[in-house]
Amino acid sequence: MPALQKDWLNRDRLTRQVIDGKDIRLVVLKAPAGYGKTTLARQLIALSRPEPAAWLHLDTFDQDPRRFTGYLTAALAQISPLVRQSRLLETIDDPSRSLTELHDDLLFLLEEQQTLAGWLVLDNWECVDALACHRDLVKRLLALANSRLRLIIPSRRPITIKTSRLRADGKALVLTEGDLCFTAGECERLLTQYAGDAITPELLAQVCEATQGWCMLTAMYARHVQSGARHLPRQSSTQDIGTQYQAYIEEELLENVDPRLAEFIMFCSVLDCIDIDSARALYGDDVDVAERFSMLLQSGLPYSLLGDGTVIRLHPLLRQAANLLLKTTVPREQVRRIYRHAYAWQEAHGLIVDAIESSVTIGDWPEALNMIDAHWYDFVAANGLPRLRGWLDTFPKSLQGDINFVDIYSRAIIQSGDNQELTAYLRPHLTALTATEATPRLVDLWVRYYWALINTGGDVSYHTIGKEFDALSTRSSSLDNKQLAGIEVVLCAAAYAELAIETGITHAKQALVLIENTSPEYAADIRDNLAILEHTRGNSHEAVRLFELGIEQCRSGGSFHGLPLRMFNLAWVYCATGHYQKAVEIINEGRAVITRYGLEDVYARMYADRYEGVARWYLGQRTHALTLLQNALKLAIAHNPGEQLETAIAHDYYTFLTGKKPSALDKCPLPPTGAQKETRLGYLAYQAARCIQARQFEPLQTYAEEMFQTSHTKQLLPWCAHAHFLLAFCENVRDNHDDCRKHLETGLNILGRIGWRSYPMANAPLSSFVFAQSVKYDILTDVAVTLVSGEYSPDCSDAFRIELEQPQLTAAERQRLLARAIDLRIRGLTECAKGERSSSDATLAKTADAYLAFIASAPPPGFTIRTIGTFEVTQRDRPIVFRRRTSRLLFQWLLTVRPRGIHREIISEYFWPEVPTTKGAVSLRTTIKDLRKVLDPHRDLPTDAYVCLKDEHYYLYLPEDSVVDVDLFDTYLNQARQVVAGRHRKTETEFEAMMRKALALVNGIFLPESIYESFTFEYRETLQRRFLAASEQLARRYIEKERYREAAAVLNTALKQDPLWADGIQLLMEAYVRMERPAEAMRVYREYERTLYRELQVTPDRILMEMFDSLTSKR
Structure with a gap:
């Protein structure tokens, strides 16, 4: 009997079925070698102690009936004392006794055994299953009355003993390879026995995928992991674990089967799936394929049946081992012939990936390249890049410089999105190919190279690229429209990199003329480039139209791969023009498309995080915004270095405006002074904002002049407006009021003309300054008001107060400022208004009285409060900073219990439990006073405007225009619930949208x-x-x-x-x-x-x- 290993895996999932089945007399374990049949049988015996057991190892010699009977009798003698005490064994070889007499005597002794109980294992039953006498003897053993003898029959092939009646009566259990293979839980327990807690989910999944439950191989991998490995060995390895399972398959499987079947398996290992037709394609008509197919079905080799049972797929490791045997034991020319037949079959039946695999295996490199080229989009969509690049890396070095190979390999790099790798790969190959004929394919390679170089910020100029393509076009007269359009697109990108917007637009439009009617998807990509150019120069209405056209084309055509990025770019246009909520909605819709169709793209996610971060910052959600910008920066550093600088500028700019210390730009090469790039303009805007806060006006003037020079030269109207506002700020500091007015008027005129509600990288100090000055000078106030009264509403109190405190202001200017303050509900000007009530100008005095009346009667301004994930309170872009911990906690407590209040004694006891009651009351009054001051810094509201005392209870009052995230969460859920209840006639899509909005909070x-x-x-x-x-x-x-x-x-x-x-x-x-x-x-x-x-x-x-x-x- 085999020894029971100390570290055997308890497979109670299987043993329970036998042990708990009191009536079970027969257990059949049918599975190929390596599925743990012997181990399971040994476990069953161990779990049934002290019942006796006997184990009979069978082989082909046991087909001799008398030999089999002798060994069976000897085995049963270990279970039955009567058999052991008889002289039956001594008569086995007596020729005068027939086999029937021997069987009758044996069964008689067993029937006489009144307490016959135990286990009998007939291992390797497949060796004797074909003999009727053997089967009959087993049937008679199972039919013994009053017997508790249990038989276990492990077999590599299905047994021919009829078990249906026994199974129906609950007396037989048949376990096949599907039952015996390791489940994921068993696989994990085995690995844990060897490697402990070091097993990771990834390693576990890797083992399960490789072994597919094959117990023997799982054990080998477990021992491999125990040795310290944390990854599986490559299947092509000839060392260590690879050698072990290769040798096992060769010795235990292929050497023990019929040679005809072994050959059949080796030949068919070139196919992923086998049926009679595909096998006949390999053999021709010289071999009875149906017979060998039937032999495989009847064998104990590991395989699975597909479809209606007429298609076989070999176990991956069996196929791998058989394929290796094919290549090492069969003549080379015959192997090539088999693969050529397989290739012909695979290509004829549309099995493109398999056909490419076959052509690569036999070294038919040109055919492999042709197949990859012809089926590029189908192949990449279905299989991804790792397998493709694995094939390409096996090509001989002598072929890797061929232009067709370079074309395919560069396309593979493009699919991975690594522009730096693409430029590094193409540069030496293009240098070597320059002397050759300027074929269309060579032109395509140059297009890819320059496109990648531009997008990685490489040192290349529009003039250089144009000169190179002119030379290539002169040498090649056979370029089609799509290739010519590719040249135009690269020139467009080169022009954009240098902010030559008009030139870029011209190239984009020319590219559209070339391919708009023949390549609609390529045309949509070109329109995206055109939209970006139009937006950069300020024509954002046209940019929106172009992006929406491309989005509609994606949806109507059912092509969603380019849809998310297109939506994110559209959101950026809305964000830049001041429509922040619209931008967030579009970005969320784009994220939903990515999730729904599995279009995960790190670049699209980077843009989504960056654009949404900017939009949410202007919507007042500062903490969430900075988290998104940080995520975008990490993605840019890891996957798209060309976007790292622009993302770092956005991250540091909005971090600085939030009052935190930025640091991302410390790790980036800064754009040089005078560089005519949009990243340089963003950097200038960031430095200008720092100068305004620090009151450093000389460097501010320098930054503003450089921004004006670049934006004016390149006709970037939005940036021109920003530059004019900065110059106006500088002139106002120097009291050059005429120049200040001119710059303001020019900047506001630009915004009015292009229809923007903001300007690039807007901030509160500059926007409130622009608005206050426009009111003072009475110039384009309707345009200026959009900068401070839309979705981004900075607090203009400080800017207005500074102007009203200027002694040189005229009465008309003061009157306009106070009137506009009433219109926009600007608080904090009470003292200024009181000083103007005695003015000799009747209009000014009347307006001052009106302002004071407004302050006395207008409802207090509301708050935006975030409590989930962070605690953040803002009022018209002004963050509420709680100076005292108790003030903050009391506000949170009152917010939590609203609309109820909290008794003053309960508050005192909570915050100051150890102090006397009188001191606690004093501390409470101090806290309430501080809280009211924080909530009303201008001190122009009644003291109980937000926190009031009634019947010894303190209450928190929030104005109607306040927004609290937990309230908004409840509102969305209630609306969704009403849709389900049928109270609203909304579509199911709207229900899902409301649920998503609620959960997103x-x-x-x-x-x-x-x-x-x-x-x-x-x-x-x-x-x-x-x-x-x-x-x-x-x-x-x-x-x-x-x-x-x-x-x-x-x-x-x-x-x-x-x-x-x-x-x-x-x-x-x-x-x-x-x-x-x-x-x-x-x-x-x-x-x-x-x-x-x-x-x-x-x-x-x-x-x-x-x-x-x-x-x-x-x-």
Whole structure:
């Protein structure tokens, strides 16, 4: 009997079926070698102690009936004392005794054994299954009355003993390779035995994918991992683990089967799937393929049946080993012939990837390149880049300089998006190919090279590129319109890099003329370039039209690959022109497209994060905005260095405006002085904002003049407006009022002409200055008011007060400032207005009285309050800074309990429990006074405008125009609930949109800075429950509609808030399995299991564990 290994894996999933089945008499273990049949049988015996057991190893010599009977009798003698005490064994070789007599005597002794019980294992039964006498003897053993003898029959092939009646009666159990193969859970337990907690979800998924449950190979990998490896060896390796399983297959499988079947397997290893027709294509008509196909079906070799059972797929490792044997034992020319036949079959049946694989294997390099070229888009869409580049890297060095190879390889690099790698690859090859004929393909390579060089910020000029293409065009007279359009596009990009906008537009339009009617998708890409150029020069209405045209083309044509980036660019146009909420909505829609269609693109995500970060900053969501900009910067550094500088400028600019210390530009090469690039203009705007805050006017003048010189020369109207505003600021400091007025009027005229509601990189000090000056001088006030009264509404109190305190102001100018302050509800001018009430100018005095009346009667301005993920309070772009901790906590407490109040004694006892009551009351009054001062810094509101005392209770009053994120969350959920209830006649799409809006608000816990304050506990838990319930509702709706990616996105976001949400884990695993991504399901479960044990020292519940095993076993 085989020894039981100390580290054997307890497979209770299988052993329970046998041990718990009291009536089971026969256990058949049918599977190829290496599926743990022997180990499982040995485990069953060990778990059934003290019952006796006997083990009979069979081989082909046991086909001799008398030999078989002798060994069987000897085995049963270990179980039955009567057989052991008899002299039956001594008569086995007696020729005078027939086989029937021997069998009868044996069965008689067994029947006489009143307490016959135990296990009999007939290992390798396939060696004797063909003999009827052997089968009959086993049947008689199973038919023994009053016997508890259990038979285990491991076999590599299906047995011919009829088991259907026994199975129907619950007396037989048949386990096949599908039952015996390791589940993911068993695989993990085995690996953990060898490597402990070092097993990662990625390694586990890798092992399960490679072994597909083959027990023998899983054990080999486990030992490999124990040796310190954290990745599987390459399958082509001839060392270590690769040698082990290769030798095992050769010795244990191929050498033990019929030579005709071994040959058949080797030949068919060149095919991914085998049926009679494809096998006949390899052999021709000289061989009975149907017979060999049947032999494979009847063998114990590992394979799976596909479709209706007429197609076989060999186990990947069997196929690999057989293929290696083919290449090492069959003559080379015959191998090439087999692969050529396979190639012909694969190409004829549209199996392009397999055909390419065959041509590469036999070294038919030209045909492989032709196939890749002809089926480029189909291949890349279906298989991605790693396999393609793996093939290309196997090409001989002598062919890798061929222009056709360079063309294909450069296309592969383009698909990866690495422009730096592309320029490094093409530069030496183009140098070598320059002396050759200027073919259209060579021109295409130059187009790719210069495009990549431009987008990595390389040192190249428009003039140089134009000169190069002129020379190439002269040498090549056979360029088609698409190639000519490619040249125009590169020249357009080169012109844009130098801010030669008109020139770039001319090239883009010329490219459109060449291909608009023949290549609609390429034309849409060119229109995107044209839209960017139009927007840069200020023609944003045309840019919006072009982007929307491209978006509609994507949707109507069902092509979604370019849609998200196009939507993000459109959002940037809206953001730059002051339509921030519209920009956020479009970006969210683009993100939904990425999720729904699985179009993950790091570059698109980088732009989305950057543009949304800028938009949300102007909407007052500063903390969220800076997080998005930080994410965009990380993506730019990792994947797109050409965008790193521009992203770093945006990150540092808005970080600085928020009052924090920026640092991203410290790691970037700065654009040189005088560089005519848009990044230089952004850098100048950033430095100018720093100068304004620091009151450094000389460098401010320098930055403003450089910005004006570049923008005016290049006719970049939005930047011209920004430059004029900066110059006006400088002139106002020097009291050059006429020049200040001229610059203001010019800048506002530009904005009015192009229809912008903002200017590039707007900020509060400059915008409020522009508005105050335009009111004072009474120039284009209607244009200036859009800078401060739209979605971005900076507080203009300081700018107006500074102007009103100027002694040289005329009465008319003072009157206009106060009147406009009333219109825009600008507070903080009470003292100035009181000083003007005694003015001799009746109009001014009347306006001052009107302003004071406005202050006395107007409702207080509202707040924008964020409590989820951060705590942030703003009022018209003015951040509310709580100087005292108790003031902040009291505001949060009052906010949490609204509309109810809190008794003053409860507040005192909470904040000052150790002090006397009188001192606590004094401290409370001080805190209330400080809180009111923070909320009303201008001190022109009644003292109880926001915090009032009534019946010994303090209440927080929020004006109607206030926005609180938790209230908004409830509003969206209630609207969605009303849609479900049928109260609103909205479409299901609108329901999903409202749910997404609600869930998007929750990006952290409630009041994270006050997590240990008792007044936040209940509210935080309630918000968490509602958020998880809404996430589950939306995810289930997506799953019902088979939109699994969107469901997974919703659940992953929710699990970031609560990693221990068991229902979410279950739904997420289900979504991944339905997406045919079981490895992801395993990763989710394992991370949950570890987190649960780390946090609570418990294991997942039984239902979730069973789901894990059942779902992953489907692999």
